[in-house]
Amino acid sequence: MSSPPTGGSGKREWFSEVIGRTRFVVLIAVVAVLLVSFSLFLQGTLLALDAVWNSWRDIYREGLSAQRGDLAVEFLEVVSTMLKAVVFYLIGVGLYSLFITPLNLTSALGVESLADLEQKVVSVIIVILGVTFLEHFVRWEKPLDTLQFAGALALAGGALVFFQRVHRGAGGDLQQPESKLRARRDLFENEHEQRHIDERDVMQAEQATRAKAAGTVDADDGSG
Numbered sequence: 083m084s085s086p087p088t089g090g091s092g093k094r095e096w097f098s099e100v101i102g103r104t105r106f107v108v109l110i111a112v113v114a115v116l117l118v119s120f121s122l123f124l125q126g127t128l129l130a131l132d133a134v135w136n137s138w139r140d141i142y143r144e145g146l147s148a149q150r151g152d153l154a155v156e157f158l159e160v161v162s163t164m165l166k167a168v169v170f171y172l173i174g175v176g177l178y179s180l181f182i183t184p185l186n187l188t189s190a191l192g193v194e195s196l197a198d199l200e201q202k203v204v205s206v207i208i209v210i211l212g213v214t215f216l217e218h219f220v221r222w223e224k225p226l227d228t229l230q231f232a233g234a235l236a237l238a239g240g241a242l243v244f245f246q247r248v249h250r251g252a253g254g255d256l257q258q259p260e261s262k263l264r265a266r267r268d269l270f271e272n273e274h275e276q277r278h279i280d281e282r283d284v285m286q287a288e289q290a291t292r293a294k295a296a297g298t299v300d301a302d303d304g305s306g
Contacts, residue, residue, distance in 0.1 A: 108181040115174040122167035130160045184277040189265035
């Protein structure tokens with residue numbers, strides 16, 4: 083006959099539940115980051131409208147010869163702003179899905195752990211670095227400064243690529259192709275935002291964990 087739980091055990095369970103509930107403090111960061119993302123999306127939209135309006139106005143007044151060399155730079159700034167908004171958006175929805183409620187959106191994007199979130203954010207940052215260099219290259223005002231800027235970006239980008247290589251395959255074990263497809267179908271066809279983790283997902287995670295520990299599969303398998 084098992085003995086009843088002691089008072090100390092009950093206190094530990096109560097404290098553990100309280101500690102677990104503190105995860106909702108992440109909502110503060112989620113709201114803040116999403117506000118930054120929405121603000122950047124809005125700013126990018128306004129920049130795009132302004133660039134398009136100015137370009138067509140100049141064409142109407144002066145013809146095609148009015149196309150300025152810095153027009154491409156203005157459009158690249160729009161792209162850079164939108165990419166920055168995407169970074170903050172990924173961080174916001176990723177933190178929400180990891181700490182509050184699993185989402186089909188993050189599963190469809192392959193973000194099911196902090197390592198996955200890091201990989202996605204680093205990938206977008208690398209693209210932002212490339213777009214930023216392209217802006218300076220198009221301007222071509224000071225060749226020496228452009229060369230130095232390219233060297234700095236190459237070092238930063240190389241470090242980020244090295245980080246991705248080192249941490250490749252360190253993401254969530256639930257990151258399986260069929261799981262992604264199911265999440266995308268639920269999200270885009272059935273409009274189900276919240277993700278349900280069933281027993282099949284748990285079994286796949288256990289199998290992937292054992293296979294990685296035994297070294298029988300490559301860490302990148304199933305992460306497509």
